[in-house]
Amino acid sequence: MAKWVLKLLRLLGALYLALAVGVIVFSKLAKGSGRDQIREFNRDRLNPWMMERAGGEHWYASVVEHTGRTSGKRYETPVVMHPVDGHVAIPLPYGQGVDWLENLRHAGCGRAMHKGIQYELTEPTIVTRNAITDGLGRRDSLRYGVFGIDEFVQLRAKPVAADRPVAV
Numbered sequence: 001m002a003k004w005v006l007k008l009l010r011l012l013g014a015l016y017l018a019l020a021v022g023v024i025v026f027s028k029l030a031k032g033s034g035r036d037q038i039r040e041f042n043r044d045r046l047n048p049w050m051m052e053r054a055g056g057e058h059w060y061a062s063v064v065e066h067t068g069r070t071s072g073k074r075y076e077t078p079v080v081m082h083p084v085d086g087h088v089a090i091p092l093p094y095g096q097g098v099d100w101l102e103n104l105r106h107a108g109c110g111r112a113m114h115k116g117i118q119y120e121l122t123e124p125t126i127v128t129r130n131a132i133t134d135g136l137g138r139r140d141s142l143r144y145g146v147f148g149i150d151e152f153v154q155l156r157a158k159p160v161a162a163d164r165p166v167a168v
Helices: 003-030 034-051 099-107 129-136 138-146
Strands: 061-067 074-080 082-084 087-091 109-114 117-128 151-159
Touching: 034 074, 061 099, 074 087, 074 099, 082 129, 087 117, 087 129, 099 109, 099 117, 099 151, 109 151, 117 129, 129 138, 129 151
Parallel strands: none
Antiparallel strands: 061 074, 061 109, 082 087, 087 151, 109 117, 117 151
Protein backbone atom coordinates (compact mmCIF):
# COMPACT_ATOMS: atom_id res chain seq x y z
CA MET A 1 0.00 0.00 0.00
CA ALA A 2 1.28 3.48 -0.83
CA LYS A 3 2.85 5.41 2.06
CA TRP A 4 0.49 8.36 1.59
CA VAL A 5 -2.51 6.04 1.91
CA LEU A 6 -1.15 4.63 5.17
CA LYS A 7 -0.54 8.15 6.48
CA LEU A 8 -4.07 9.17 5.51
CA LEU A 9 -5.56 6.10 7.22
CA ARG A 10 -3.56 6.81 10.39
CA LEU A 11 -4.69 10.43 10.34
CA LEU A 12 -8.34 9.46 9.89
CA GLY A 13 -8.07 6.92 12.70
CA ALA A 14 -6.44 9.45 15.01
CA LEU A 15 -9.08 12.06 14.16
CA TYR A 16 -11.89 9.62 14.89
CA LEU A 17 -10.27 8.59 18.16
CA ALA A 18 -9.88 12.23 19.18
CA LEU A 19 -13.51 12.93 18.27
CA ALA A 20 -14.79 9.87 20.12
CA VAL A 21 -12.77 10.64 23.23
CA GLY A 22 -13.90 14.28 23.06
CA VAL A 23 -17.53 13.22 22.96
CA ILE A 24 -16.94 10.84 25.87
CA VAL A 25 -15.46 13.65 27.93
CA PHE A 26 -18.33 15.96 26.97
CA SER A 27 -20.86 13.29 27.89
CA LYS A 28 -19.14 12.84 31.28
CA LEU A 29 -19.43 16.56 31.89
CA ALA A 30 -23.05 16.60 30.72
CA LYS A 31 -23.79 13.38 32.64
CA GLY A 32 -25.58 12.06 29.54
CA SER A 33 -25.60 8.72 27.76
CA GLY A 34 -23.34 9.87 24.92
CA ARG A 35 -20.56 7.61 26.11
CA ASP A 36 -22.75 4.52 25.82
CA GLN A 37 -23.88 5.57 22.35
CA ILE A 38 -20.27 5.93 21.19
CA ARG A 39 -19.40 2.61 22.75
CA GLU A 40 -22.26 0.91 20.91
CA PHE A 41 -21.35 2.63 17.63
CA ASN A 42 -17.74 1.54 18.00
CA ARG A 43 -18.72 -2.05 18.81
CA ASP A 44 -21.27 -2.40 16.00
CA ARG A 45 -19.84 -0.25 13.21
CA LEU A 46 -16.23 0.79 13.78
CA ASN A 47 -14.76 -2.38 15.33
CA PRO A 48 -15.49 -4.63 12.31
CA TRP A 49 -13.68 -2.13 10.07
CA MET A 50 -10.84 -1.75 12.60
CA MET A 51 -10.37 -5.51 12.86
CA GLU A 52 -9.29 -5.61 9.22
CA ARG A 53 -6.27 -3.46 10.13
CA ALA A 54 -5.71 -3.82 13.87
CA GLY A 55 -2.54 -5.54 14.98
CA GLY A 56 -0.84 -4.82 11.68
CA GLU A 57 2.67 -3.49 11.47
CA HIS A 58 1.54 -0.12 10.07
CA TRP A 59 -1.62 0.52 12.10
CA TYR A 60 -2.03 2.27 15.44
CA ALA A 61 -4.59 -0.14 16.90
CA SER A 62 -3.80 -3.58 18.28
CA VAL A 63 -5.96 -6.66 18.81
CA VAL A 64 -6.65 -8.28 22.16
CA GLU A 65 -7.76 -11.92 22.04
CA HIS A 66 -9.77 -13.07 25.04
CA THR A 67 -12.07 -15.90 26.07
CA GLY A 68 -15.65 -15.27 27.16
CA ARG A 69 -15.99 -15.86 30.89
CA THR A 70 -19.36 -17.61 30.57
CA SER A 71 -19.50 -18.74 26.92
CA GLY A 72 -15.89 -19.94 26.58
CA LYS A 73 -15.97 -18.42 23.09
CA ARG A 74 -12.86 -16.71 21.70
CA TYR A 75 -13.23 -12.97 20.98
CA GLU A 76 -11.02 -10.30 19.41
CA THR A 77 -11.26 -6.61 20.28
CA PRO A 78 -9.33 -3.70 18.76
CA VAL A 79 -7.60 -1.51 21.36
CA VAL A 80 -4.90 1.13 21.58
CA MET A 81 -1.83 -0.39 23.21
CA HIS A 82 1.34 1.25 24.54
CA PRO A 83 4.54 -0.68 25.33
CA VAL A 84 5.66 0.28 28.85
CA ASP A 85 8.69 -1.42 30.48
CA GLY A 86 8.08 -5.07 29.51
CA HIS A 87 4.35 -4.56 29.82
CA VAL A 88 1.65 -3.05 27.67
CA ALA A 89 -0.78 -0.40 28.84
CA ILE A 90 -4.25 -0.09 27.34
CA PRO A 91 -6.32 3.03 28.04
CA LEU A 92 -9.82 2.49 29.43
CA PRO A 93 -11.94 5.35 28.03
CA TYR A 94 -15.13 3.40 28.86
CA GLY A 95 -14.00 2.36 32.32
CA GLN A 96 -13.23 -1.04 33.83
CA GLY A 97 -16.60 -2.64 33.03
CA VAL A 98 -15.89 -3.49 29.39
CA ASP A 99 -16.36 -7.14 28.42
CA TRP A 100 -12.88 -7.69 26.98
CA LEU A 101 -11.26 -6.53 30.24
CA GLU A 102 -13.61 -8.54 32.43
CA ASN A 103 -12.79 -11.60 30.30
CA LEU A 104 -9.03 -10.99 30.64
CA ARG A 105 -9.32 -10.49 34.38
CA HIS A 106 -11.42 -13.64 34.78
CA ALA A 107 -8.99 -15.78 32.76
CA GLY A 108 -5.89 -13.98 34.02
CA CYS A 109 -4.43 -14.11 30.52
CA GLY A 110 -5.01 -13.52 26.83
CA ARG A 111 -3.12 -12.70 23.66
CA ALA A 112 -2.49 -9.58 21.65
CA MET A 113 -1.24 -8.70 18.20
CA HIS A 114 0.73 -5.45 18.28
CA LYS A 115 2.64 -4.09 15.28
CA GLY A 116 2.62 -7.53 13.65
CA ILE A 117 3.98 -9.39 16.70
CA GLN A 118 1.87 -11.71 18.86
CA TYR A 119 2.15 -11.53 22.65
CA GLU A 120 0.97 -13.59 25.59
CA LEU A 121 -0.70 -11.26 28.08
CA THR A 122 -0.81 -12.02 31.80
CA GLU A 123 -1.24 -10.25 35.12
CA PRO A 124 -3.92 -7.68 34.25
CA THR A 125 -3.61 -4.80 36.71
CA ILE A 126 -5.48 -1.51 36.77
CA VAL A 127 -3.12 1.47 36.99
CA THR A 128 -3.49 5.22 36.77
CA ARG A 129 -2.08 7.36 34.00
CA ASN A 130 0.27 8.96 36.54
CA ALA A 131 1.75 5.55 37.38
CA ILE A 132 2.85 4.99 33.77
CA THR A 133 3.46 8.55 32.56
CA ASP A 134 7.17 7.95 31.92
CA GLY A 135 6.43 4.88 29.79
CA LEU A 136 3.65 6.59 27.82
CA GLY A 137 5.71 9.57 26.88
CA ARG A 138 4.79 13.18 27.45
CA ARG A 139 2.57 13.65 24.37
CA ASP A 140 0.41 10.57 24.94
CA SER A 141 0.15 11.22 28.67
CA LEU A 142 -0.93 14.80 28.04
CA ARG A 143 -3.46 13.75 25.41
CA TYR A 144 -5.06 11.18 27.73
CA GLY A 145 -5.08 13.72 30.55
CA VAL A 146 -6.86 16.30 28.38
CA PHE A 147 -9.54 13.77 27.52
CA GLY A 148 -9.95 12.63 31.12
CA ILE A 149 -8.66 9.09 30.58
CA ASP A 150 -6.86 8.22 33.78
CA GLU A 151 -7.38 4.45 34.01
CA PHE A 152 -5.33 1.87 32.14
CA VAL A 153 -4.96 -1.85 32.31
CA GLN A 154 -1.32 -2.91 32.43
CA LEU A 155 -0.43 -6.45 31.36
CA ARG A 156 2.84 -8.35 31.27
CA ALA A 157 3.56 -8.96 27.57
CA LYS A 158 5.75 -11.81 26.36
CA PRO A 159 6.38 -12.34 22.62
CA VAL A 160 5.01 -15.68 21.44
CA ALA A 161 7.67 -16.27 18.79
CA ALA A 162 11.15 -15.88 20.29
CA ASP A 163 12.82 -15.42 16.88
CA ARG A 164 10.87 -12.23 16.17
CA PRO A 165 12.04 -8.80 17.32
CA VAL A 166 10.63 -7.62 20.62
CA ALA A 167 8.64 -4.38 20.32
CA VAL A 168 7.74 -4.12 23.99
